[in-house]
Amino acid sequence: MSEPVLTARGVSIEYRTAPVVRAVRDVSLTLHRGEILGLAGESGCGKTTFAYGLTRLLKPPAVLTSGEIVFHDRGGEDIDVTALDGDALRAFRWDKVSMVFQGAMNSLNPVITVRAQIDDVLTTHRPGMPRAERAERAAELLRLVDVDPSRLDSYAHQLSGGMRQRVMIAMALALEPQVMIMDEPTTALDVVVQRGILREIMRLRERLGFAVVFITHDLPLLIEISDRIAVMLEGAIVELDTAENLYERPQHAYTQRLLESFPSLTGERGDFVRTGEAAGPVVRAPASDDQAAATPALEGTA
Numbered sequence: 001m002s003e004p005v006l007t008a009r010g011v012s013i014e015y016r017t018a019p020v021v022r023a024v025r026d027v028s029l030t031l032h033r034g035e036i037l038g039l040a041g042e043s044g045c046g047k048t049t050f051a052y053g054l055t056r057l058l059k060p061p062a063v064l065t066s067g068e069i070v071f072h073d074r075g076g077e078d079i080d081v082t083a084l085d086g087d088a089l090r091a092f093r094w095d096k097v098s099m100v101f102q103g104a105m106n107s108l109n110p111v112i113t114v115r116a117q118i119d120d121v122l123t124t125h126r127p128g129m130p131r132a133e134r135a136e137r138a139a140e141l142l143r144l145v146d147v148d149p150s151r152l153d154s155y156a157h158q159l160s161g162g163m164r165q166r167v168m169i170a171m172a173l174a175l176e177p178q179v180m181i182m183d184e185p186t187t188a189l190d191v192v193v194q195r196g197i198l199r200e201i202m203r204l205r206e207r208l209g210f211a212v213v214f215i216t217h218d219l220p221l222l223i224e225i226s227d228r229i230a231v232m233l234e235g236a237i238v239e240l241d242t243a244e245n246l247y248e249r250p251q252h253a254y255t256q257r258l259l260e261s262f263p264s265l266t267g268e269r270g271d272f273v274r275t276g277e278a279a280g281p282v283v284r285a286p287a288s289d290d291q292a293a294a295t296p297a298l299e300g301t302a
């Protein structure tokens with residue numbers, strides 16, 4: 001787990017408004033191949049801004065004022081992400097690093113079918129791929145996220161929130177990226193659907209080996225699913241450790257306060273989502289979720 005896939009060094013991002021907002025301050029972070037790195041912190045601490053910075057999606061008035069972002073490609077090539085532009089940047093995004101963003105379930109295009117949207121990603125990034133292969137890949141992607149391929153002909157409004165979110169995840173998986181950045185990917189969903197989707201992400205990660213930057217202010221959830229957790233406060237990372245250490249021996253006063261603010265966080269670190277089985281006291285696993293776990297097709301609940 002020591003091989004890095006994405007390295008950020010000294011990243012600072014400002015919103016050039018009046019007054020200037022220093023949203024991200026000198027953040028350094030190494031994401032390892034296949035790991036799940038949780039990014040926690042209160043609303044407004046800069047999580048989304050940092051994620052946009054990593055993928056070069058910042059728009060004015062946001063400016064990356066300093067820092068280095070390097071992607072370490074599977075073949076051994078290092079890509080300087082901050083230097084990419086135009087076609088190179090478009091080719092990099094989705095292909096190497098994909099994103100599922102806050103409120104993503106509302107970002108499906110309402111006027112074209114799911115099939116057309118997936119096809120669009122494939123034709124743009126895999127121009128040589130024959131039509132039949134694209135059709136097969138689209139169906140396969142929906143199956144990956146446990147949505148029936150018959151849904152390819154649906155429009156966004158015909159899908160539940162959970163299904164829309166699964167479709168967004170399928171699209172993010174379309175090109176087999178090495179990194180997925182997920183910013184509150186399940187926050188808008190109820191707990192049962194959320195857990196079903198998280199379990200799916202864990203399973204896919206195991207199978208496909210991508211690394212995940214998982215952003216949320218739900219610290220108990222991060223403790224369950226992450227390998228390591230970074231805690232962000234006012235634009236800076238104040239603590240970064242394994243989920244275990246962070247939970248058992250939080251060093252920074254802010255991390256301690258954050259942990260204390262979740263009264264349910266007593267007892268053992270739950271690994272319900274990760275394994276699908278409750279081990280000892282479980283963090284926030286409702287009884288009804290056991291039923292969801294026993295149902296192979298989660299679509300009905302999503």
Ligand SMILES: Nc1ncnc2c1ncn2[C@@H]1O[C@H](COP(=O)(O)OP(=O)(O)OP(=O)(O)O)[C@@H](O)[C@H]1O
Pocket residue numbers: 015017021023041042043044045046047048049050061217
């Ligand atoms: N377009 C903008 N113009 C000016 N300031 C902005 C803009 N977008 C975000 N900010 C500010 O940047 C800081 C970081 O915001 P950001 O959205 O990155 O936080 P976050 O940690 O993702 O919060 P949340 O948990 O609510 O999603 C906040 O102070 C926010 O007000």
Ligand SMILES: [Mg+2]
Pocket residue numbers: 047048049102183
């Ligand atoms: Mg955010």
